[in-house]
Amino acid sequence: MEVKLICFNCNKEMTFHGLIGRREECPHCRSDVHVCKNCEHYDVKVYNECxxxxxxxxxxxxxxxxxxxxxxxxxxxxxxDKKAALLAAAEALFKKPT
Incomplete structure (x- = not known):
């Protein structure tokens, strides 16, 4: 089973074969992979962010x-990226026309 995942830290795609182990690292930035920020259940808006x-x-x-x-x-x-997109949208909204 092939698993594709976007790294929470560098936003680059990673590919793993089989289950993702606790010691797996992003091949691009060496960040841990088995972390809350890479999980489907992670949500900053809920209790315990999960x-x-x-x-x-x-x-x-x-x-x-x-x-x-x-x-x-x-x-x-x-x-x-969501935060960056929101900031860009806000800046575009309030930008003075040239």
Missing amino acids: RETAADVVREKDRANFCDYFTPRKGGTGAV
């Missing part, structure tokens, strides 16, 4: 952890 209510509390969302509920985030980019 939509999986049975998961244990993880304090460091960008460090490797032992969470059994880890599910690789599908497609798309991370929250960093």
Whole structure:
């Protein structure tokens, strides 16, 4: 089974064959892969920043952890790009015409 994932840190695509282990690293930036920020359940708007209510509390969302509920985030980019897109939209909205 091939798993494609976008790194939360460098926003580059990674490809893994089989399950993603706790010690896996991004081949581009060497960040841990089995982290909350790469998980489908990660959501900054909910309690504990995780939509999986049975998961244990993880304090460091960008460090490797032992969470059994880890599910690789599908497609798309991370929250960093959403923030950049919102800032660009706000700047465009309030930009004075030349």
